[in-house]
Amino acid sequence: MKEKLYVAIDLGGTKIYTVLGNGEGSILAEEIFATKAHDGPQAVLEQLVLSVSALLAKTSYGLNDLQAAGICAAGFFDWQKRLLVHSPNLSGWNNVPLELELTARLGLPVLAENDANAAALGEARLGAGAGSGDLIFVTVSTGIGAGLILGGHIYRGTAGFAGEFGHMVVKSDGYLCGCGRRGCLETVASGTAIARAASTAMQMGRETLLTQLAEENEGKLGAPQVFAAAELGDVLAGEILADASYYLGLGLVNLVNLLNPEIIVVGGGVANAGDKFLQPLREAIADKAIPPAAASCTLRAAKLGMAAGVIGMLCRLAEQN
Amino acid sequence: MKEKLYVAIDLGGTKIYTVLGNGEGSILAEEIFATKAHDGPQAVLEQLVLSVSALLAKTSYGLNDLQAAGICAAGFFDWQKRLLVHSPNLSGWNNVPLELELTARLGLPVLAENDANAAALGEARLGAGAGSGDLIFVTVSTGIGAGLILGGHIYRGTAGFAGEFGHMVVKSDGYLCGCGRRGCLETVASGTAIARAASTAMQMGRETLLTQLAEENEGKLGAPQVFAAAELGDVLAGEILADASYYLGLGLVNLVNLLNPEIIVVGGGVANAGDKFLQPLREAIADKAIPPAAASCTLRAAKLGMAAGVIGMLCRLAEQN
Structure with missing residues (x-):
């Protein structure tokens, strides 16, 4: 039997x-394009088609060899109306029938999904939570989001907007x-x-290595500089991260008490800081969640990195087709 | 075909x-007994058997006419080990194999369930949320709890402890x-x-009708007196309820953002205060939740009252048997 092949696209604000x-x-x-995020839906849809052509040109396959395509993107998907209602990273994307538009352009069945949901499924099937039934994927980067796998399936809520x-x-x-x-958690614990x-x-005059690290970064100060300074023992940076971690821990304890997940997978840029960032979160769950719920929950770093979304879409396509 | 019959028991701390x-x-x-909550599991298990006998004695049926029995109770049920791990209202109930104990005494298959889960199922099948797939039942009385019906089924989490x-x-x-x-929500919005x-x-000397209402209630002041005073236009009572309602609203908005439910059903003693208590909660969801999630959510008062749990167990037994 011939192997079933799919394309999967992660449509982000930058790539x-x-x-x-x-x-x-x-x-x-694989293929990576820089997103023309400010050029509106038509330009980006053209890019998506081109990215598939460019990808296939690297291989011996054509569109006719594909079973279906999958795409995930940040934003609110209306699950009943099959619309991308709004995307925070793409200007002008309001109520776009993404599946229909891509199907028309590629001549393939297309499934679309929120990117955190897709990444959650990827991590639950083939990543840090492989084999688990109730998994929450939390992504901490510029913003904070989540994808819920409950009873082995993506949980989207009644209209598709769960996971905020x-x-x-x-x-x-x-x-x-x-x-x-x-x-909101995003105002205290995001990048x-x-x-x-x-x-x-720093504006209040606190002495810190961050001043120098920002200078070395063209005057720009982001979460990576704060992590780097904390690593060098900077007191201010350590305090800031402890604060973010405290509130993220509170949020995770609320999740554990409400949903009693088997596994929480933490991904996203901020989570790349590794165990130093994750260990206090594990301790928060152990110390503060309802004891039997805490005891049945494991927190792990994400394993699939930037591929989590497309791997999740490949799994969804295979399960559907 | 003969009608299938079941007994269902709601084991509470008082009845x-x-x-x-x-x-x-x-x-x-139906039959109601006062719970011997301080006498330990053996005494209460005996009461449960007696309550079934007393109930059947009122009818023309015997144990042989029953298909199965169901019981719900407040507390943590370990879903894998089939244990009532802990119950806040019953002294000495630790790791009780409730289903096994009752099966041995009644000679019937027995299903046990957390009481908020059972009430959620009752309201989702035959109550305020009849026909809905994603429903959250929130009970506000002495404490605050929830039962989650997700994708049409009770969601218990990986070990059975979801809904806190x-x-x-x-x-x-x-x-x-x-x-x-x-x-915690319970510290600011419960009865x-x-x-x-x-x-x-009052200890701080605020002038209020509550002083008189407490005197008329043997010096005791509870949530019912606060509701009564607010109804009479008492400013302090109104402020207290507005505060409780504000935080309950925040909690509900968090639920809406995380789970995008179709219906939230609010039950429990405090919810009996009716629309005056519920309307601000609806407004909080409309004003503060992610707009598309708010738009797809309806908040309703519970419909089944104290029967919600046993009706939920009857539904579960029928669906299982």
Whole structure:
């Protein structure tokens, strides 16, 4: 029997990552384009088609050899109406029928999915949570999001909008969030929040290695500089990360108490800081969650990196087709 | 074909509510006993058997006419080991194999379930959320709990401990909770929290109708007095309820953002205060949740009252048998 082949695309605000893969979730070839995020849906849809052509040109396969295509992107997918309602990273994408548009252009069946959901499925099937039934994938980078695998399947909620973990309020008197509330997890524990806390403290004259690290980075200060400074023993950077980690821990404890997951997988740029960042989160769960729920939960670093979304889409396509 | 009959028991800290019912969830006869909650598991297990005998004695049926029995109780059920790990309302109940113990005594197959899960299923099948797939049942009384119906089924998590909504932190600098954290929803929005806020304010000399209402209630002040005073226009009582409602609203918005439920059903003693209590919660969801998730969510008062748990167990038994 001929191997079933698929293309899977991760449409991000900065890059389009396109792979050729099989039903076992193995990546056979890949292509990366820089996203024309400011040029609107038509330009990006053209890029998606070109990325598939460029990918296939690297191989001995053509569109006719493919069973189906999958695409994941950040944003709100309306699961009933099959629309990408809104994407925070792509200008002008409102209520785009992404599956229909791509099907028309590629001549293939297309499945679309929220990127955190796709990454969660990838990690649950072939990554850090392989074999688990109830898994929460938490991504901590510029923003904070989550994908829920409950009972072995992606849980999307009634209309497709589940997983907005970044907008869980954990500090009721905190900063105003883009969503209109105060103290959402994203305002205290995201990469953006870590960078803001560092800038604020430096403006108040705190002595820190961050001044030098920012100078070396063309005056720009981001979460990577804060992690680097903490690694060098900088007190301020350590305090800022402890604060972010405290609130992320609170949010995770809330998740454990509410959903009693078997596994929490933490991914995203901030999570790349490794065990130093993850260990306090494990301790928060052990110390503060309902004891039997804490005892049945394991927290792990993500394993699939930037490929989690496309691997998740390959798994979804194989399970569906 | 003969109608299938079941007994369902709601084992509470103050009363044991036992019903005879059919596969459609209809209650044909009922019995109420006062729980000997301080006498330990053996005494209560005997009571459960007696309650079934007393119930059947009211009817023309015997144990032989029953297909199975169901029981729900507050507490942590270990779903894999089939144990009631701990119950907050029953002294000495630790790691009790409730299904086995009752099967041995009744000679019937027995299913046991957390009471909020059972009530959620009852409301989802035959109550305020009849026909819905993704429903969250929130109970607000002495404490705060939740039962989750996701994709049409009870969601228990990996080991059975999901639904601890009362221990979601909503006020990071709040009161210390029994669980060891600060500012859990239960510390600011439960019946206990409402009564405590009232007592504290009165001790600080605030002028209020509550003084008189407490005197009329043998000096005792509970949530019912606060609701009654607010109804009479008392400013302090109104402030206390607005505060509780604000934090409960925050917790519900977190639920909506995370799980995108179709329906939230609010039950429990405090919810009996009716629309005056529920309307601000609806407004919180509309104002503060992610707009598409808010738009797809309806909040309703529970419909089945104290029968929700046993009706849920009747539905579970019918679906299983």
